[in-house]
Amino acid sequence: MKNRPNYSGQMGDKFLEKIPVIVDTDIGGDIDDAWALAMLLKMPQFDIKLITTAVGDTLSRAKIVAKMLERADRTDIPIGIGLPFVNMDCYYKGWADDYVLDNYPGKIYQDGVEAIVDTVKSSSQEVVILAIAPLTNIAAALKRWPGITAHSRIVAMLGSVYKGYSGKSVISKECNVVNNIPAAKEVFASDWDMLVTPLDTCGMIRLTGAKYNRIVVSKDPLIESVIENYAFWICRPGFAPNPKFTFSDLHLHSSILYDTVAVYMATETDMLEIQTVGLKITDDGYTIPDPDGKQVRCALDWKKGTAFEDYIVNVLVGKSAPQFTRPIVAVGESSLNVGSLASGVK
Incomplete structure (x- = not known):
């Protein structure tokens, strides 16, 4: 041993x-x-x-x-x-x-x-x-x-x-x-x-709400890779879209x-x-x-009292990362072009 x-x-x-x-x-x-x-x-x-x-x-x-x-x-x-x-x-x-x-x-x-x-x-x-x-x-x-x-x-x-x-x-x-x-x-x-x-x-x-937002707005290349892959997973080019998820999910929350x-x-x-x-x-x-x-x-x-979701966020973007209380995509805005991601164009 x-x-x-x-x-x-x-x-x-x-x-x-x-x-x-x-x-x-x-x-x-x-x-x-x-x-x-x-x-x-x-x-x-x-x-x-x-x-x-x-x-x-x-x-x-x-x-x-x-x-x-x-x-x-x-x-x-x-x-x-x-x-x-x-x-x-x-x-x-x-x-x-x-x-x-x-x-x-x-x-x-x-x-x-x-x-x-x-x-x-x-x-x-x-x-x-x-x-x-x-x-x-x-x-x-x-x-x-x-x-x-x-x-x-x-x-x-x-x-x-x-x-x-x-x-x-x-x-x-x-x-x-x-x-x-x-x-x-x-x-x-x-x-x-x-x-x-x-x-x-x-x-x-x-991850949902402000916790998820902190991930999506990150400019860290590794974190961006995760979100780009999430877009592919939702869309699955060449396949029917995942019936459990739509493009809006990419802006709102993670999967399990x-x-x-x-x-x-x-x-x-x-x-x-x-x-x-x-x-x-x-x-x-x-x-x-x-x-x-x-x-x-x-x-x-x-x-009781544990917050594992906070742990995930702190590991990925740090405790001092900016927090956002508004939606990632507000009315009239488009912060993330999921169509471009899903087609392989960043």
């Missing part, structure tokens, strides 16, 4: 050691991955060792990651191209269609799974694997090197324990499980240390930001009620409590 980094875990504290982290993402699917990546890049707590792309068009997903890293001036971070497995859509691939991956200044690993294994092996500290995608790459890394469980731990957005999507009291087949059930079962059969945010806690996180909770949990859990629960992955993709299942630390509720 490698040493766990000695860090305080609190924003604003002096960090004794940064947290080595591997990010496994299906960015390009739901837009929350773009928000999560932006948060990670803004948090000095993390030493991002590798970002791997998972499921579907993993090459297009890697191009989105690379373009965002260039915008953030973080091309020191290697990118690994993961396993396709299932044909999952990459809705905002158009944002990076013109990006030439061979021109990325940093390292590109064609075998993302091997890059995960090598990164953990070469670390002198325990590595956090931030799993915000179906567990295809993670299960494959486990097969290649079973010893990975002794040198890393998983923090994941995964499952639905007591609540489902939109806070419903009926549990759901959560996407990161149901889109590769065998992989989820393999990971849950291992002795990996796991901390997860299921839909119970991440399924209602959304599931993966941002996992990012937070990789540093601290003070805002959350954490319980150890035995969990079982069913054959049809549910994540159900079972005393004989894998013992997983789960964030099942938020503590």
Whole structure:
């Protein structure tokens, strides 16, 4: 077992050691991955060792990651191209269609799974694997090197324990499980240390009003990248518009930001009620409590008085960022040309 980094875990504290982290993402699917990546890049707590792309068009997903890293001036971070497995859509691939991956200044690993294994092996500290995608790459890394469980731990957005999507009291087949059930079962059969945010806690996180306005008016190139990708996600060029969202949503609020909770949990859990629960992955993709299942630390509720949405905003644009009380688009104004963004013209 490698040493766990000695860090305080609190924003604003002096960090004794940064947290080595591997990010496994299906960015390009739901837009929350773009928000999560932006948060990670803004948090000095993390030493991002590798970002791997998972499921579907993993090459297009890697191009989105690379373009965002260039915008953030973080091309020191290697990118690994993961396993396709299932044909999952990459809705905002158009944002990076013109990006030439061979021109990325940093390292590109064609075998993302091997890059995960090598990164953990070469670390002198325990590595956090931030799993915000179906567990295809993670299960494959486990097969290649079973010893990975002794040198890393998983923090994941995964499952639905007591609540489902939109806070419903009926549990759901959560996407990161149901889109590769065998992989989820393999990971849950291992002795990996796991901390997860299921839909119970991440399924209602959304920025609205003044909080969201502070993000949209930011001129930070990384934050602008998130909003540009949001426009593509809403519009999906070449596809019918997302029936749940319209262009007006781009000016009013974010979508549900599931993966941002996992990012937070990789540093601290003070805002959350954490319980150890035995969990079982069913054959049809549910994540159900079972005393004989894998013992997983789960964030099942938020503590009273917490304001995680404020935390997101403070990470992305800082506590001193300007606040706006009026709508981003007032009568007779057009502050953001979503039509231009969606057509790929900035």
